């Protein structure tokens with residue numbers, strides 16, 4: 314216990330009241346580790362004909378409700394579909410007839426053991442339909458379940474994970490993949506303690522949704538790190554005013570079990586929970602939205618196709634229209650992925666069309682300092698120029714200027730802030746939101762602090778008209794040359810030259826070759842386009858033609874020679 318917790322525990326006259334001390338110690342145990350939040354769950358009331366159920370999603374006035382759940386499933390012959398509503402529309406025995414029909418069309422549920430699907434009713438007794446055999450009107454997003462899971466279960470795993478394509482840190486979204494429909498029926502429907510098999514590197518948990526159908530028993534027990542939670546959904550759906558959908562979600566590494574069902578049928582939907590990047594969809598190399606649906610995309614494409622537009626290349630600049638804390642270390646790691654609105658569209662458009670786009674902090678108002686320095690005038694080389702940082706960087710502190718009375722502010726800032734004077738940029742619009750970028754000492758008898766502010770901007774290096782990038786935009790990508798030929802049992806060494814254009818989203822990109830993937834890492838992606846050479850061995854007949862252009866990365870594959878397989 315830390316000394317702070319120690320103090321808290323002792324502050325309640327522990328000796329006089331041991332019972333209270335025990336409560337305090339239990340509460341202390343429940344907050345001592347972030348691992349104590351390993352599951353969450355709740356109840357969604359069923360309300361038929363509630364047309365306004367989404368009117369209250371942003372207020373605190375009313376709970377979200379769900380209409381009765383409809384299930385439709387394929388008959389085993391695949392030629393017809395049946396339908397069931399839960400809670401059953403007809404009560405009593407008749408209602409349960411429909412469930413029995415559903416049961417007839419299910420198959421026994423298996424479980425994974427040492428990589429194999431096992432059927433063993435002493436371990437798991439349940440019926441199942443796979444997700445391609447049924448459909449439902451129930452969607453956990455609609456009733457806020459996914460938002461709750463994101464808020465409660467995601468922080469612990471919202472870190473970059475290894476072994477996946479992505480290195481983006483903004484893993485904030487949850488995808489719930491409908492996995493199975495299960496029925497645990499009395500007597501002895503159950504699933505003994507187990508840990509779910511993760512279905513891929515991004516799965517972090519499971520969600521169980523229990524539909525309103527009368528049953529007893531079948532409690533779900535979830536355990537983690539010495540803590541235990543039990544969800545008892547018995548009796549739900551039995552009476553008119555107690556009809557609800559019950560749900561629970563938990564991390565993949567939690568042991569859990571379904572205790573024996575003692576009467577009725579416990580009908581559940583299970584979902585696999587995956588983490589994904591919630592922001593950045595438009596910035597992905599294969600973007601979620603279709604960029605060609607944007608007016609800007611067409612205008613840019615049109616311009617790039619014309620020799621009248623920046624024939625010898627040039628630089629375009631765009632000050633972000635939205636505010637970002639771009640000089641905080643935390644935020645500049647999240648840019649450009651966290652760009653929004655027009656900023657995101659501008660960045661993504663150029664990223665996809667010419668690849669050479671980056672974010673920079675810019676100081677544009679240093680000319681204001683000029684008035685006090687008569688030695689500068691409008692003939693100066695850097696007059697009317699913007700000071701453009703080498704990229705985005707955190708706030709800098711400098712002692713420069715403290716004892717140099719003759720230094721101008723412009724010189725001090727230029728020396729202390731990694732940047733360049735730029736006059737060649739064609740800007741769209743003026744500077745926007747500003748953040749503190751640099752603090753330094755002012756010269757003079759009385760040293761004082763001076764603050765300088767920067768705006769976040771997107772700079773695009775437009776390639777020359779006859780560049781490969783622009784040519785390909787006009788004419789489509791060049792087909793790759795056949796790199797080698799050979800017979801089946803020969804292996805070819807190929808050198809793969811990858812020319813990268815610095816962009817953070819290139820990092821983590823991997824190329825699938827038969828010899829294994831090649832992954833671009835931070836070490837390989839330099840500030841300038843640079844060739845990176847790999848020598849790979851793979852069977853020539855199966856050489857996959859690498860595409861010439863892949864997400865801003867140029868690939869050239871050429872044979873280096875043949876070696877014979879032994």
Ligand SMILES: O=C(O)CCC(=O)C(=O)O
Pocket residue numbers: 495504509521533569570571581583
């Ligand atoms: O139905 C439940 O509550 C849990 C089911 C389960 O553990 C599973 O399908 O893996």
Ligand SMILES: [Fe+2]
Pocket residue numbers: 507508509519569
């Ligand atoms: Fe499970």
